[in-house]
Amino acid sequence: MRLFFALWPPEPVARALACAARALARSFGGRAARRETIHLTLAFPGEVADERLPEVIAAARRVRAEPFELLVDRLGVWRRQRLIWAGCPVAPPLRALVLDLRERLRAAEVACDEPQRFVPHLTLVRKAGDAASAELPAFGPLPWPCGNFALVRSRRTEAGPDYLVVAEFPCA
Numbered sequence: 001m002r003l004f005f006a007l008w009p010p011e012p013v014a015r016a017l018a019c020a021a022r023a024l025a026r027s028f029g030g031r032a033a034r035r036e037t038i039h040l041t042l043a044f045p046g047e048v049a050d051e052r053l054p055e056v057i058a059a060a061r062r063v064r065a066e067p068f069e070l071l072v073d074r075l076g077v078w079r080r081q082r083l084i085w086a087g088c089p090v091a092p093p094l095r096a097l098v099l100d101l102r103e104r105l106r107a108a109e110v111a112c113d114e115p116q117r118f119v120p121h122l123t124l125v126r127k128a129g130d131a132a133s134a135e136l137p138a139f140g141p142l143p144w145p146c147g148n149f150a151l152v153r154s155r156r157t158e159a160g161p162d163y164l165v166v167a168e169f170p171c172a
Contacts, residue, residue, distance in 0.1 A: 002150075003056065007038040007070075008165070009122075014038055016071070017086060021124035022138065023060045024075075024084050029129025037161055040070075040122050041111045041119045042149060043102050052110070057167050059108040060151055063100045065145055065171040067147045068093035074142035076121065077128065084125040086139060093118060097149065097171070126160075132160050147171055 009017065018035035025032035048056060070088045077084055088094075100117050105112045153165045 001047060001048055001050055001053070003053075003153050003166070004044045004046075004154060005042040006062065006150055006152055007042060007144075007146050008039050008150055009144055012143060013155060016142055017122060017124060020075075020086065021084075024123045024128075024136075027083065028125065030082065030084070030125040030127045031160065033124050033126070034160065034166075037061065037163055038124070039152070039163070040120055040123050042098050043105060045105060045110050046110045048083060048110065053166070055108050056110055059104040060167070060169050062104050063097065063149075063169060065097040065100065065139070066093055067145070067150075067171045068095070070120070070140040070144040070146055071140065072144055073120070075124075075136040075139045077136065079168075082126065082128045083122040083123055084128045085123050086135070087121045087143075088140075090118070090120055093096070094146075101149070115122065 014035050017038045021032035045056065068091060070091060072086050072088045073086060074087050076087055102112050147170050148170045150165045151163045152167050155162045
C-alpha cells in the first residue's frame with residue numbers, strides 16, 4: 001500500500017484553499033485539487049507491505065510534538081511538475097515534528113524521504129498551464145492550528161488521488 005504522513009487542514013482552511021485552487025485553475029489552467037485531498041505532507045514512506053502497517057503506526061505513536069500554528073502565506077510554482085502550491089514558513093515546531101517522525105520511521109526501518117528536502121506546501125493545481133510564466137497573486141495569511149497528524153493511504157483513480165486516513169496521532 002502507498003502511505004504518507006500529513007497535516008490535514010481544518011474545514012475553514014480547507015475551504016479557503018479549495019476556493020483558491022479553483023480560482024488559480026481558472027486563471028492558469030490545470031486541475032484544481034479537491035477540498036478533501038488538500039494536505040501538507042510530512043513524510044512519504046511510499047509503498048509499504050500490508051503486514052508492516054502496525055510497525056509504521058507504532059513508530060508514529062512514539063513521535064512527540066506540541067500543538068502549533070502554521071501561517072499559509074504564499075503561492076509558488078514548480079514548473080517542471082506543473083504544480084501551483086500554497087506554502088508556509090518552516091516553523092520550529094513543524095520542523096521538529098518532521099524530524100522526529102522521519103527519525104522514528106528510520107529507526108523502524110521504514111524508508112522515507114530525507115528531511116533536508118522538506119518544503120512545506122499544499123498542492124492546489126496540477127497540470128498548470130500558464131503559471132510558469134505568469135506572476136501569481138498574493139495569498140494569505142491563512143492561520144492553521146495544528147493539533148494532530150495523520151497516516152494516509154493513497155490510491156490513484158481516474159478522478160485523481162483518493163486518500164483514506166488510516167490513523168491519527170495527537171500533538172500533545
